[in-house]
Amino acid sequence: MELPFIPSEDHPADAVHDVGWPSEARAAVGFAAVLLGVSLAVEAGNSSLNAVHALLWCGLSFLLFAILLPPRVEAVPGRLTVRGPITRRTVRTDRLTSVRWCDGVAQRVILCDTTGTRAEVDPRVFFANPPLWHRLEADARVSAARGTLVHGGAELDLLALRLDRETARTVFRISGLD
Structure with missing residues (x-):
């Protein structure tokens, strides 16, 4: 039960x-x-x-x-928490100062907020969990509207574009149209 x-x-x-x-x-x-x-x-x-x-x-x-063991990622309005085996980082996503996307062998999205807290997330987590991405993106737009998001608007747009591309590929593959 x-x-x-x-x-x-x-x-x-x-x-x-x-x-x-x-x-x-x-x-x-x-x-x-x-x-x-x-x-x-x-x-x-x-x-x-x-x-x-x-x-x-x-x-x-x-x-x-x-x-x-991968880090566990959870998002609520205004916060994103990344729990590793030892550490726990909670970033205020409605008060982000920067979003960086390190594209390479070990891809990471690095989020920093106004308190100086920093969290790293593998972008594949967002690709596999669109609701998680949409929560982060909505809060990042709030940060941009407040003026706290100084660096990372372009990275957010690139991530959104890549996420949309991956989602479209998945839909085409599942429907047999690829």
Whole structure:
């Protein structure tokens, strides 16, 4: 039986989440568990398994999990929160000062607000979650209207264009028109 969603201060009813995060988190757990299981089985098969080796393999498996676990992204009107394994960054998206898009091997959208808080988000999160992107874009437009968004209007337009292009490709691919 599924428990009903109860809004709280940390998770308001109008929050938009990265819908792909739970499956990516399960995959991170799975890969780490497979590494641990295979490594312990090989050690046991070679009769070289001891407490030190088991502890080292557990540590390596945990490190793999920490590397593979993606940050969890959540947006509510006026705020975007990025939770990593250790850190939690909340940016006021209605008071942004800059939006930068680092395009390259490790693509990142870097958001900075008037308090100096900075958060980095992989743009693929926005491509996979249009409601998350629309929440950010609407709040960024509020920042621009208030005059706090000094840098990043062009980056926002490029991201919106790319998101629209990816959405159109997906629609064409699903409908068989590509």
